[in-house]
Amino acid sequence: MAARIFLWSVFGLISLAVAAAILWAAAGGWILRQYMAPSVSFEESPKAPPTFYDRPDAWIARPGLPSEEARWLPDGVFPKPDAPAAIFYVHPTTYLGSDRWNAPIDVGSEDARFRRRVFTQSQASAFTVAGDVWAPKYRQAAFGAFLNFSSPDAEKAFALASSDVSKAFEEFMNSTDPGQPIILVGHSQGAFHLASLLAERGEDEELRSRLVAAYLIGWPISETADLPAMNITPCREPRQVRCLLAYQSFGEPADPSLIFDAFDQTNGFTGEPRRNTQLLCTNPVTGGSTQAAAASENIGTLVPEESLLNAHLEPGLVGGTCTDRGYLVLTQDPPDMGSYVLPGNNYHVYDIPLFWANLRADAQERTTAFAQ
Template identity: 30%
Template sequence: MKITHKLISLRKLYFLLFIVVFYNCKSTYKTQAFLTENIPPKPDYNLESSWAVLPWKYTDDFKVYASNQLDTLKADVFYVYPTLITDKKDTRWNAPITDVEQNETVVNKAVLMQASAFASSGKVYVPFYRQAHLRSYKLYKEGGKEAQELAYSDVKNAFEVYLKKYNKGRPIIMVGHSQGTTHTSRLLKEFFDGKPLQKQLIAAYIPGIRVKTKDFSVLKVMNSPNQTGGYVSWNTYKRNNYPKKDKDWYKGCVTTNPITWNDSNTTTLNQHKGFLYTNGKIYSKALTVEITDGLVWSTNPKFPLRFFMSFLKNYHAGDINLFWQDIRENAELRVNTWLATEQ
């Protein structure tokens, strides 16, 4: 009976993963007009409560992945999390930062599975922000633009407070995923691209949405593992699969190899350093990738009960944790390279 119950529990876990990653695109969103009176209160980023993560308020779970010598880290990490408000019955355009359920998801899922990859490279800063609902992309002209502008205004305000109050001239790793990349890309354009702050940029990791080289004037794609001062981006799908509705949507976008960090189009199992799963375990030599135009094609990762993941075609939710150890080691390398160059 114990074995049966364990299998049922694991199946439930995978089913939840399936629901989160592979939402039904055919169903329609319940929505409402974007009205000023419905906008959640503006966060004050001078208050520690407006931050999901500050270097002195890591959760115990996050500390597992952080450096044991936090005070000696010479770099900072500014991370913007992906869209977590996705319920099609939720008519809100933006989530307030007082939403307890959303905040728990930010801290215990997004931060733990994504930002943790950078916790050995720098001191991590993660602002809560009034994230836009997922439908803001699909219904961009029907309220989505306003919702995303509101979300970005928070991220920008948080970043400005970070620069003024916390940065103190330290080098920075910028990280975003999905909606987080939408906002982080704008930060890069506004604060770094050809600006004095670019000198402090170690690297930007901005996967999970389409990024094109023309999006930036000066910032360049990094195509070697120890290159600094630029950005990397990718979007992950199961091998031989494309976006369901628009096969060509990602064509021409930046497609970094998140295992080799160079121009290699394929990898071997031995090159893959590690996939961080929700059970907290890291599975190395778990997958291979193939680079196609705009997409990173991955094999079905080798880990317990991988059968359930075999039904997924879009690996968007795993853009970072599928390559967690690869990213972790690469971020450390880029930090060390930047520091050695600047000394």
Template identity: 30%
Template sequence: MTDPKRKSPSRTRFALWTILAMAGAFLVLVMIAAWILRDQIYQSFLDPGEPYQTYSVPEPPDYTSVSSWYARPSNPPDGVAVFFVHGTTYPGGSDWNAAIDAEEPANLVIEEQLPNFAAPFSGLGELYAPRYRQAALYTFMNRREDGVSARMTATADVRAAFAEFLTLIGDETPFFIAGVGQGGMHLVAVLIEDIAPAESIRRRLIAAYIQESQVPLDLLQGPLAEIPACDTADSIRCIHSYVSSLSENDDRIRILTEVGLVWQPGGGYDYVEGRGLLCVNPILGARTTDYAPARMHRGGAQASGFREGASPAALPAQTGAQCMDGVLMTELPRSRSLHRPRRLAEPYRLPPYNLFYEDLRADATHRLASFLPVFNAENAMAPPLGSPEEIEDAPVTPIPDRAGGG
């Protein structure tokens, strides 16, 4: 007789399969949740885990030393100079700021950022590219005060590097400044604090290229009033700035227009939300909301790994672009080499290519050609007369009449 308390094999198998199915479903739900929250999980791994107030900041660079520069000519430039500041290459995890000799972040600057973002300008003059204690990617992924402190440290380095740059190039050399991502953010501070207030420096600025970093419109009416936007392709001593996104990338657009921080006059950072952003279309070389079709696109380039002096093959007609609400909306390029990789926290990162490589090179070349005749003519003019001096009336002393013996 069969024991009624004993389960049949079919019922046992059914229970086992039920447990396995539930475990599988739970695992799938965990995987889906992990995928949805992947950036938040990644962010938690990047947290240095120590308040900035007690953090041991890496040693500051000595910009009189060649070792504190990625690029610095041995002699003063005979012509034009280019001051370039790289973007973020250090994700975080153990530090708020990367040491200037941290190997992996430095290699990414050399292999990726200099060939893609400095090279369009370096052909026009001698390149100066400082190392600096960059703020970690983690600091851009949240609103913590520690992250603001990390940016302040990085900005102080870049301003010190610019001061040394001016010393190295002398008092008469004209120059470009160009920065990408975090580097552009620090250059806004340089523009506000070091260039705009000094006419002798300002007159030598050919143009400032702030790539993928925000310049709020209110700054152009205030501390940057002396350095206008590059309204046309012929503008000089101006600011060329844009932040770009595919039109369907809502996360990146929100980060660019709401989460971003920008330097404030006198020191410190404030949010860009609600302030409006400068957008100069790099295809048209002008501040306009006109649409630039892909046929006008001079070319993007994936130049990673190229060494100085080597020119990558530009890929033209890859994207159209239009400034909309302060953001440069682009189209998905035809070439996969100009597609963003699928990396964690990708909306916060710079791509390993320059979508407007040839457009920026042509733009800077044209502005230099517009600048030099003006600059040379100014230098050929007689120096301006100083303020008139008042001369007090001198007493009149009569000359003795020698003929009359007096």
């Protein structure tokens, strides 16, 4: 049942990508902003109640809370008992409605909960080899906020979502053992909020002492305008600890202008402009910074079977290399995971599944190195 849910969710995400591609080809960002940007101001947006992370219903997953999606694993992969770390995972955007700037805590619709489930299954599952998953629900910024990323309303929406993530993280830190190692994992909007968290807690010695690594995937992070304020070094070696991994996946020919056009209009966590700055790019195949990797080094891509009744890992399908301004370019034609990507050959939806087994091995190696 879990595998079927996962695969039908992938199918739904692919359909979303197709719709976005059609809209973009027709009239670019104008149509997206017209039809998916929130139709009200932030002040007029429906107000979601505050979040209380001492309550189990504020979490998708945490120890002691039954959570099928957090325990999901592909065929042939088994749980690792007594893994020592605690994983704090923040899911990406799943709310596509235009009626508000921030989603309700339970994201409002069955479709949005469905997308949240598949992301938790296909992303957080890669890191369960290192420990138990803590995954908060949060009042995420709606998809339309990204279409007006630098507007005052969007800034307020992201600030509200980040405040939820910060409160959840406080509960996470207080509820885990003071000496327990921790891993941060976020994708897309989730990565943005964790990057903001690191910038806010730049001098938090307990966080630094317990951090195995932060995997902030699918969100651009400037090496000069963001990293200094986050007080964390990039992961340059496979067993390095207390470091940051980040990348964004593109096929050839890559056109990341949709990302950079918005990103370059903003200032980083240091207050300096992000325009034309180099992005952090960690190769997920090697665990190094910019080293190229062949497909033969990829030990497992998470691929849905043609029947859509199961998922399996398939090695050797695609490699990657960090290039140009700092995004990851796939070195082979990617595997058939539905054949649909976002505009610009952006494999954003598949950032983690493309390199699922390598990320899993990476998290285990860094956790072992941390203990030693």
